[in-house]
Amino acid sequence: MAAASVIEARELSLTFETADGPVYALSKVNLTVQDGDFVSFIGPSGCGKTTLLRVIADLEQASEGHISVNGMKPDEARRKRAYGYVFQAPALYPWRTIERNVALPLEIMGFSAAERAERIARNLDLVNLKGFEKKFPWQLSGGMQQRVSIARALAVDPKLLLMDEPFGALDEIVRDKLNQQLLELWGRTKKTVVFVTHSIPEAVFLSTHIVVMSPRPGRIIDVIETKFPKDRTLDIRETPEFLKVAHRVREGLRQGHSYDD
Ligand SMILES: Nc1ncnc2c1ncn2[C@@H]1O[C@H](COP(=O)(O)OP(=O)(O)OP(=O)(O)O)[C@@H](O)[C@H]1O
Numbered sequence: 001m002a003a004a005s006v007i008e009a010r011e012l013s014l015t016f017e018t019a020d021g022p023v024y025a026l027s028k029v030n031l032t033v034q035d036g037d038f039v040s041f042i043g044p045s046g047c048g049k050t051t052l053l054r055v056i057a058d059l060e061q062a063s064e065g066h067i068s069v070n071g072m073k074p075d076e077a078r079r080k081r082a083y084g085y086v087f088q089a090p091a092l093y094p095w096r097t098i099e100r101n102v103a104l105p106l107e108i109m110g111f112s113a114a115e116r117a118e119r120i121a122r123n124l125d126l127v128n129l130k131g132f133e134k135k136f137p138w139q140l141s142g143g144m145q146q147r148v149s150i151a152r153a154l155a156v157d158p159k160l161l162l163m164d165e166p167f168g169a170l171d172e173i174v175r176d177k178l179n180q181q182l183l184e185l186w187g188r189t190k191k192t193v194v195f196v197t198h199s200i201p202e203a204v205f206l207s208t209h210i211v212v213m214s215p216r217p218g219r220i221i222d223v224i225e226t227k228f229p230k231d232r233t234l235d236i237r238e239t240p241e242f243l244k245v246a247h248r249v250r251e252g253l254r255q256g257h258s259y260d261d
Pocket residue numbers: 016017018023024025043044045046047048049050051052218
């Protein structure tokens with residue numbers, strides 16, 4: 001049976017009108033994300049990765065074209081909490097404990113105390129943070145705080161997880177560990193993930209599809225499908241197949257890059 005599409009974008013464009021003239025953040029973007037895919041957006045600064053993620057999340061509206069999220073218009077998908085969003089910085093409330101941070105979207109949606117407790121326990125377990133419920137964010141490392149943000153995004157059980165460079169601020173060892181954990185989490189939960197990154201190894205390791213983007217105007221220049229086993233470990237980064245995919249991403253980035261700035 002063919003997988004259902006979670007995101008469909010057709011001829012999507014977004015132009016920001018600024019004092020210095022129009023900025024063509026997205027131009028004629030076509031993208032299909034199927035149920036269970038792990039899709040990364042990669043490209044140089046300003047190619048529209050965050051803008052595309054924000055259009056999917058209804059935080060920004062397209063100037064032209066069509067987009068659907070879980071078969072709905074983005075504003076309806078947002079109201080129905082069809083996705084969870086993880087920002088680059090953990091954005092946790094410092095005065096709330098870890099469990100109360102994860103509880104926040106559940107409180108907003110009116111879940112009962114018993115349901116909240118069950119979901120908090122389940123999602124903190126999923127990100128390996130059992131035992132940290134009563135701590136405050138400042139008592140946790142940056143990587144642990146980002147795992148709390150992931151648990152919070154998953155608490156309402158969305159089909160789709162949108163992640164904007166969630167590990168960009170972390171050192172490489174921590175990032176490797178979180179990549180491995182995220183892959184395991186994706187395998188277990190069967191969520192659809194859309195992930196923004198600047199890192200070629202991160203994109204190749206995590207993704208089923210790598211969307212290579214280019215700036216001025218922001219557009220998609222290549223979509224690369226990978227065929228790595230679901231239970232892969234970081235060791236695959238040394239394999240010829242991994243290096244081949246990484247090379248194709250790098251070539252795409254090189255061709256799309258202008259050196260006039
Ligand atoms: N609200 C806005 N108003 C005007 N221009 C904007 C706005 N948001 C983004 N832009 C511009 O749109 C283009 C795409 O920005 P975007 O943040 O999506 O790129 P990006 O690929 O995510 O970059 P980075 O990797 O640096 O985060 C850039 O030229 C940016 O300056």
